[in-house]
Amino acid sequence: xxxxxxxxxWRGLVAQCTDEAALHEALDAGPVxxxxxxxxxxxxxxxxxxxxxxxxxxxQDAGHRPIALVGGSTGLIGxxxxxxxxxxxxxxxxxxxxDNLRVEVxxxxxxxxxxxxxxxxxxxxxxxxxxxxxxxxxxxHFRVNAMLRKDAVAARLNSQEGISxxxxxxxILQGLDxxxxxxxxxxxxxxxxxxxxxxxxxxxxxxxxxxxAGVHLLATPLITKADxxxxxKTESGTVWLDPAMTSPYAFYQFWLNVEDERVGHxxxxxxxxxxxxxxxxxxxxxxxxxxxEAQQALASEVTALVHxxxxxxxxxxxxxxxxxxxxxxxxxxxxxxxxxAQLAQARFAPGxxxxxxxxxxxxxxxxxxxxxxxxxxxxxxxxxxVLDPEAVVDRGALLHERYAVLRRxxxxxxxxxxxx
Numbered sequence: 227x228x229x230x231x232x233x234x235x236w237r238g239l240v241a242q243c244t245d246e247a248a249l250h251e252a253l254d255a256g257p258v259x260x261x262x263x264x265x266x267x268x269x270x271x272x273x274x275x276x277x278x279x280x281x282x283x284x285x286q287d288a289g290h291r292p293i294a295l296v297g298g299s300t301g302l303i304g305x306x307x308x309x310x311x312x313x314x315x316x317x318x319x320x321x322x323x324x325d326n327l328r329v330e331v332x333x334x335x336x337x338x339x340x341x342x343x344x345x346x347x348x349x350x351x352x353x354x355x356x357x358x359x360x361x362x363x364x365x366x367h368f369r370v371n372a373m374l375r376k377d378a379v380a381a382r383l384n385s386q387e388g389i390s391x392x393x394x395x396x397x398i399l400q401g402l403d404x405x406x407x408x409x410x411x412x413x414x415x416x417x418x419x420x421x422x423x424x425x426x427x428x429x430x431x432x433x434x435x436x437x438x439a440g441v442h443l444l445a446t447p448l449i450t451k452a453d454x455x456x457x458x459k460t461e462s463g464t465v466w467l468d469p470a471m472t473s474p475y476a477f478y479q480f481w482l483n484v485e486d487e488r489v490g491h492x493x494x495x496x497x498x499x500x501x502x503x504x505x506x507x508x509x510x511x512x513x514x515x516x517x518x519e520a521q522q523a524l525a526s527e528v529t530a531l532v533h534x535x536x537x538x539x540x541x542x543x544x545x546x547x548x549x550x551x552x553x554x555x556x557x558x559x560x561x562x563x564x565x566x567a568q569l570a571q572a573r574f575a576p577g578x579x580x581x582x583x584x585x586x587x588x589x590x591x592x593x594x595x596x597x598x599x600x601x602x603x604x605x606x607x608x609x610x611x612v613l614d615p616e617a618v619v620d621r622g623a624l625l626h627e628r629y630a631v632l633r634r635x636x637x638x639x640x641x642x643x644x645x646x
Contacts, residue, residue, distance in 0.1 A: 229254075230288035234444075236501065237494040239281055241420040241447035244430065249442045252414065253290070257341055258442075260285060260415035261293035261407050263348075263400065264331060266301040266323030267315075270468035271330050273458040273480075274419070276532070277446055277495060279334040281417055282343075290415075291341040293407055294331040298324045298349030299399060305425065306393035308381035314392075324349075330467055334531075344411070348403050364402050367435040368428075373397060376424035397428040404429025405436060413441075420445040449495060452485040467532055473564035474533040478541035481525035482518070486511055489520045496528050541565075548631060548639060550609050559626040566629060566641035574642050580607055580617045580632075587632055587640030599634055606633040 231250050234240050243249055252258055262278045264271060271279075282292045301320045304312035315323075328345055335343035352360075373379060376397060382389035407413035418426050426443045433441050449457040458465045465480050466472040472480075484492055490508035497504060511520040530538035544565040546552040554562070572586035581596040584605060590596035597615040599605045605612040608623060608631050621644070624630055630642040 230285060230290075233288075234281065234284065237284075238491055239277075239284075239446045239495060240444065242423060242443075242445045244441075244443045248440075249415070249444065252442060253288075256288075257290050258285075258415050259291040259293065259407075259411055259413045260417060261295050261404075261413050262417045263295040263297055263300070263403060264327055265297040265305060266320050266327050267304065267312075268466075269323050269326050270466045270471050271327060272467060273465045274449070276334075276467065276528075277449060278417065278419065279331060280496060280498075281446055283334055285417075286335055286341055286343065289341060292335055292343045293411060293413055294335060294343055294345045295403060295407070296324050296327045296331065296345065296347050297403075298347040299352040300348060300396065300403070302349075303392055303396050303399060305396055305400075305422075306378045306382060306389060308378045309385070310387055311390060311393065326468070346407070348399070348406070351406050352399060352402065360398070360402075364398060364405075364432070364436075367432050368398055368401070372431070373428075376428075378424065397425050400425045401428035401432040404441070405432050408433050408437065408439070408441060415442040415444060417444045417446070420447055449492070452487045469533055469537070473560075473567070474529060474537040475541045475544055475561060475564040476568065477533065478525050478529045478538065478545065479568070481528050482521050482545065484521055484524065486515045489524060493520060493524050497524060498531075499523075499527070547609065548633075549637065550606065550633065554608050554625055554631060557625070559628075562625050562629050566631060566643075569631075570640040572640070572642045573645050574619065574630075575645050576619075576621060578619050578642075580605065580612050580619060581615060583619065583630065583632055583640075583642045584634070587642060589632055589634045589638055589640050604635050607631070609633070 230253050262282055264275060282294065286292045298320065301324065302314070302317065304314065324347060332343065332345060337343055373394065374383065379389060379394060404416055416426055416429055423445050426445060430441050430443055433439055451457055460480060465477060489511050493499065493504045493507055507520040507523055510517070526538055526542060529541055540557060540561040543552050544557050544561050547554045547557060548565060570588050572583060574583060574586070580600065581593050584590040584596035584599065585593055590599055600612050600615045603611060607619065608625060619630055621627060624644060628644045632640045632642060
């Protein structure tokens with residue numbers, strides 16, 4: 227159990243904490259029961275949530291006892307955004323998302339042993355509570371002047387839209403969560419992102435006022451890109467953990483394409499490699515960045531962690547095969563579909579010519595240009611060089627009888643899908 231706080235700090239996972247010496251002592255003496263909350267604001271968690279899940283995993287591996295809280299009640303309210311009021315989701319939708327998140331968080335934390343994860347839903351204790359009970363037993367411990375100082379609340383108060391009492395009360399519910407877990411399970415540490423610090427302190431303050439006890443908080447930094455913008459956002463949207471929302475191939479490509487200047491930091495945050503291994507990869511990224519060895523290591527590890535070893539291997543194989551360094555026919559249909567989804571696409575009927583497909587997909591500007599590309603040996607259909615300018619697409623040459631990957635030269639790619 228010793229040195230886990232030092233390990234988290236080396237990995238860049240400590241942005242702020244309560245009394246560091248006391249927290250260090252508690253973690254060394256352990257085991258400490260700790261929790262992190264996840265609100266069902268979408269059908270899946272995203273890679274920002276993954277920072278918290280893997281931080282929990284590191285604490286659990288060090289012998290501490292995790293509680294993963296899925297916010298069935300807080301998800302009905304919504305953590306106030308600094309800019310505008312959230313749209314309240316239907317109760318049935320939130321309940322469905324709670325079930326999804328239960329499954330997702332359980333995949334990353336061990337369920338067995340003396341410190342197996344406990345997954346809880348805060349609706350279990352807030353649902354039966356009356357408004358009078360909440361005001362008398364919990365609300366009396368909160369000071370409005372302190373609540374007004376929370377960053378998101380202050381930002382909204384200074385905006386034209388203002389803030390509803392519903393969202394203003396969110397910090398009361400989150401504070402109640404920590405109090406309930408403290409009383410029921412002896413939970414004395416809450417973790418979360420630094421943007422949640424105001425909500426985290428609501429819980430520690432409530433425990434101090436209601437129980438006269440001190441507890442600990444540990445906040446991780448926000449992960450950003452090299453330009454300071456939010457990490458985990460792409461042109462196509464958020465990078466989700468659910469493979470139906472972000473395919474394993476797209477997930478792998480996201481990590482493969484991280485900036486050279488950030489890959490070392492991301493390895494520390496998301497990888498379970500040793501310090502020595504990570505430092506070696508950081509050195510490789512500095513010495514020969516074009517090889518992208520650090521990105522490949524990061525992408526393969528995180529994809530396997532989230533989607534499984536087989537999905538990771540398929541994503542790696544697809545990434546290589548699309549550029550002629552592997553056999554496209556070895557990819558399963560789902561991987562072919564997902565890996566070509568990001569490419570320029572065209573649909574075609576049986577008997578279409580390769581020339582037509584090169585033009586339709588934008589790989590050639592005209593039929594004449596397409597013919598020249600073929601004559602010069604620069605056109606490929608499913609990694610097979612096309613030699614005949616009059617060639618038509620034979621169904622037998624398609625991947626899974628539907629897909630054609632077209633390539634011009636080494637790097638220009640497109641896809642065509644046979645009309646059913």
